[in-house]
Amino acid sequence: MTDATTQPRVIKVHPQDNVAIVVQRGGLAEGVSVEGGVVTRMPIPQGHKIALVDFAEGDTVIRYNEVLGTTLEAIPRGGHINENNVRLPVPPALSELPLATRAAPEVEPLEGYTFEGFRNPDGSVGTKNVLGITTSVQCVAGTVDYVVARIKRELLPRFPNVDDVVGLNHTYGCGVAINAPAAIVPIRTLKNIALNPNFGGEVMVIGLGCEKLQPSTLLQDRPVRIYENTGEADPEANVLSLQDESFEGFGEMVDGIIAMAERHLERLNRRQRETCPASELVVGMQCGGSDAFSGVTANPAVGFATDLIVRAGGSVMFAEVTEVRDAIHLLTPRAINKEVGQALIDQMAWYDDYLAQGKTDRSANPSPGNKKGGLSNIVEKALGSVIKSGNSPIVDVIGPGERLRRKGLTFAATPASDFICGTLQLAAGMNLQVFTTGRGTPYGLSMVPVLKVSTNSQLGQRWHDIIDLDAGRIATGDATIEQVGWELFHLILDVASGRKQAAADRLGIHNDLVLFNPAPVT
Incomplete structure (x- = not known):
């Protein structure tokens, strides 16, 4: 890197790289001298790659000391390397990958860090106290939205320890091949969402009655208590079907749901935050709207924070199969044993087949x-x-x-789609999510706090009220990866404790749940 006061700043990640990315806001004009005396041969936008050497057609392009592809044409030193002049290479062969060959780094345990969370009877810890009302079929989603609005308006103010009431709507439940092998994916997702620690075990299920996915299926091994419209409230009722013949009109259906919700809110309101060790953190790491800065600013800082959480005994998951597949050779050596390494390979192979069945491949990504x-x-x-x-x-x-x-670092095999990945991480049990972005997104989840980290300061400043942490300072030399990583770690603890609020929660910006359903729709 060069000093920004003397020359335009570019970032070369590894000494063996033959490209660098442009840091300057607005990019570089033609004829500008950068690191090593390289002069731009054309305008190069911010974040895009400048050729540090002369490339002949077919030469390899190296970034992160890894091959990005081969050039489709001759590109002069100072030229612009982009998606139009680089050929996609063959992905790593899954059968030839090393398994569990890298010894775990020796690190000191990180002790003494805590947060204020909601301890559950099963031992899990929530970072929010939320009443979740899930649906067994999309047909009832409108009714749930209607009822949630009323509960928030009429009931929630009476229960100050409850943070929110959310409808866990989805597009599954009927018109699907529910017994197809791949149907296990959406069904277990819905079951496990109901177990998320932020719901405190008080999830309600609203069904229609005729759907293939019956409401009782979503409660796993927990007791099922059907709401009966008898005038006597069952304090343990957790399932209500709109087609129950005891209901006369929509008004009685709504009254039944509200009466059931009141009992759940009473129990949730007894929950109190208590001091919990950082080992109870379950953090999902995700990226969306990525740019070329993602891999040199926000994601390395997130990786540093990941290691801190693991050292503290906590749980972290990274995900997104299609955004792992071409770097899988860097991950299989890090598996703790060959079984875990083989599981990584198996998930990559499954997704390769899944894409092939849809007559597409990994080149459909990026956006x-x-x-x-x-x-x-x-x-x-x-x-x-x-x-x-x-x-x-x-x-x-x-x-x-x-x-x-x-506990520790887990790979969660999910699609790269932001909202599907978030839904699956929610089902996996995360109690907080960190989301890095370079292009910007208002993404958020109502069920867990979502901290958004910008990869460049231009976005961090422009979206100052949506971004929680600006990692772009790393690119400009105003902060180090370690400094931003520690800053993120402390922010996670503060937000998990309720001392600070994620921007998406403060603004009320929340995305719908989106299930991954690879099974047939009938």
């Missing part, structure tokens, strides 16, 4: 916005994405919709 932000292809995106996992050993791999099984 137009990613490319505008300087990411040429999915290889470059993946190499920047996996940095969120830090350096900790990978202790487990879970399939889509499964719950976390172990």
Whole structure:
């Protein structure tokens, strides 16, 4: 890197790289001298790659000391490397990957860090105290939205210890091949969402009555108590079907749901925050609207925070199969044993087959916005994405919709879609999410706090009231990865404790749940 006061700043990640990315806001004009005497041969936008050497057609492009692809044409030193002049390479062969070959780094346990959370009877800890009202079928989603609005207006003010009431609506439940093998994915996702620690075990289920996915299915092994419209409230009732013949009109259905919700709110209101060790954190790491800065600012800082949480005994999951596949060779050596390494490979292979069945492949990612932000292809995106996992050993791999099984660093096999990934991490049991973005997104979840970290300061300043932490200071030299990583770690503890509020929660910006359903729809 060069001093920003003397020359335009560019970032070369590794000494072996033959490209660098432009830091300057607004990019560089033609004829500008940068590091090493390289002169731009054309305008190069911010975040995009400048050629540090002369490339002939077919030469390899190196960033992160990894091959991004080969050039489709000759590109002069100082030229612009982008998605239009780089050929996508062949992905790493899954059968040839090293498994569990890297020894875990020796680190000191991180002790003494705590947060104020809601302890549950099963031992899990919530960072929010939320009444969740889930649906067994999309047909009742409108009714749930109607009732949630009334509960918030009429009941919630009476229960000051309850943070929110949320409708867990989705598009599943009927018109689907519910017995198809792949149907296990959406079904277990819905079951496990109801177990999220932020709900305190008080989730209600609203069904229609004729759906394939019956409400009782969503409660797993918990007792099912059907609401009966008899005039005598059952304090333990947790399931209500709108087609119950005891209801006369929509008004009675709504009254029944509200009466059931009141009993749940009474129990949730007894929950109090208590001091919990940082080992009870369950943090999902995700990125969306990524750019070329993601892999050098926000994601490395998130990776540093990941290692801090793991050192503190907590749980972290990284995800997004398509944004891991082309960097999988960097991950399988970090598995704690060959079984975990093989599980990583199995999830990659499953997704390869899934994409092939849809007559597409990994080249469908990245998005137009990613490319505008300087990411040429999915290889470059993946190499920047996996940095969120830090350096900790990978202790487990879970399939889509499964719950976390172990403390430490887990890979959660999810699609890269922001809202599907978030839904699956919610089902896995996260009690807080960190979301990095370079292009910007108002993404949020009403069920868990979502902290958004900007990869560049231009976004952090422009979206000052939506972004929680600006990691772009790393690119400008105003902060280090370690400094921002520690800052994020402390912010996580403050937000988990309720001392600070995530911007999305403060603004009330929340996305819908979106299930991953690879099974047939009938």
